[in-house]
Amino acid sequence: MDIFSGLIGNEEIKSSLGNAILESQFLHAYIIEGPEGTGKHTIARLASASILCKNKGHGKIPCGTCNSCMKILSDNCADVRFYDAFKIDEVRKIKENLYDSATECEYKIYILNDVQKMNVKAQNALLISLEEPPPHVLFFLLTTDSSYLLETIRSRAQILRTKPLDSDTIYNYVRKNCKITVGDDALKEIIVASGGSLGYVIDMLDEKKSQALSKDRERAKALVCAYLNDNSESISFITSLFFLQRDKLKDLLSMCAVAVRDLALVKKYRGATLCFFTSTEEALELATKHSVRKLLGLYEAIDEAIEDLNSNASVSNTLVSILTKKGK
Numbered sequence: 340m341d342i343f344s345g346l347i348g349n350e351e352i353k354s355s356l357g358n359a360i361l362e363s364q365f366l367h368a369y370i371i372e373g374p375e376g377t378g379k380h381t382i383a384r385l386a387s388a389s390i391l392c393k394n395k396g397h398g399k400i401p402c403g404t405c406n407s408c409m410k411i412l413s414d415n416c417a418d419v420r421f422y423d424a425f426k427i428d429e430v431r432k433i434k435e436n437l438y439d440s441a442t443e444c445e446y447k448i449y450i451l452n453d454v455q456k457m458n459v460k461a462q463n464a465l466l467i468s469l470e471e472p473p474p475h476v477l478f479f480l481l482t483t484d485s486s487y488l489l490e491t492i493r494s495r496a497q498i499l500r501t502k503p504l505d506s507d508t509i510y511n512y513v514r515k516n517c518k519i520t521v522g523d524d525a526l527k528e529i530i531v532a533s534g535g536s537l538g539y540v541i542d543m544l545d546e547k548k549s550q551a552l553s554k555d556r557e558r559a560k561a562l563v564c565a566y567l568n569d570n571s572e573s574i575s576f577i578t579s580l581f582f583l584q585r586d587k588l589k590d591l592l593s594m595c596a597v598a599v600r601d602l603a604l605v606k607k608y609r610g611a612t613l614c615f616f617t618s619t620e621e622a623l624e625l626a627t628k629h630s631v632r633k634l635l636g637l638y639e640a641i642d643e644a645i646e647d648l649n650s651n652a653s654v655s656n657t658l659v660s661i662l663t664k665k666g667k
């Protein structure tokens with residue numbers, strides 16, 4: 340049986356979740372945890388289609404051709420719903436409709452994206468739905484970091500962890516399936532910078548998205564330099580970011596953390612595999628100006644700042660706190 344055909348990598352999830360579905364032994368709540376672009380959405384969508392597929396046991400699951408599969412795989416099924424950027428009002432809506440029967444399928448499936456962004460109040464509201472869900476309801480909670488979820492939520496779901504893909508797998512996949520508008524060397528650089536995220540590579544091959552991502556990377560690089568240089572220009576750059584939304588700042592700081600990690604690594608070992616910088620020379624040039632201690636101090640300060648943001652710290656306080664916490 341070809342389980343979750345179309346999903347590359349993540350063999351463990353394919354076999355554990357795929358077999359549970361084949362044997363109708365699946366649970367009512369799963370947490371799918373992993374870095375951006377490692378297949379969390381794809382797995383939730385394929386699992387939903389597999390559960391509701393009308394042609395189970397015919398060689399391929401999901402079959403991809405029955406009415407149910409076609410609707411789910413194109414995000415047009417009324418009973419498989421995606422929720423983004425979670426708010427307490429939306430959890431309330433789920434609770435209100437939880438006991439209504441499915442419109443066209445055997446199950447109602449809720450796929451909740453970025454659940455680490457839910458505040459405690461919203462998580463508690465969700466918990467009530469997870470505690471005693473009606474038999475026809477299933478949840479997939481997608482997250483980059485399940486440690487931000489209440490233990491009571493984690494204990495009610497099975498956690499499946501997606502893994503970054505290796506470079507060869509990504510290279511072969513995009514060569515076969517994507518329109519490539521860059522040269523082979525540039526493609527390999529993008530793959531190195533992706534840190535194993537197929538989603539990132541696909542976005543970078545899309546002109547519009549790649550422009551936005553390049554802008555984000557440039558901004559992250561500028562912010563890292565501002566913190567390392569710590570002069571009057573730095574202060575004005577840092578204050579110019581006070582307008583950012585909390586989620587945007589969190590994404591930006593996560594990128595900065597990876598960049599600083601690269602700098603500390605390349606300083607210790609020239610041949611280190613880098614995840615942010617695409618050129619070792621560029622990383623080395625920047626790293627040589629600063630001590631490993633200073634780099635690690637900044638890394639820790641950024642890490643703490645991301646946690647502060649999760650506890651609702653303000654954008655301006657968070658940006659300034661890194662300056663004071665990073666040490667000299």
Ligand SMILES: [Zn+2]
Binds near residue numbers: 404406408
């Ligand atoms: Zn099907």
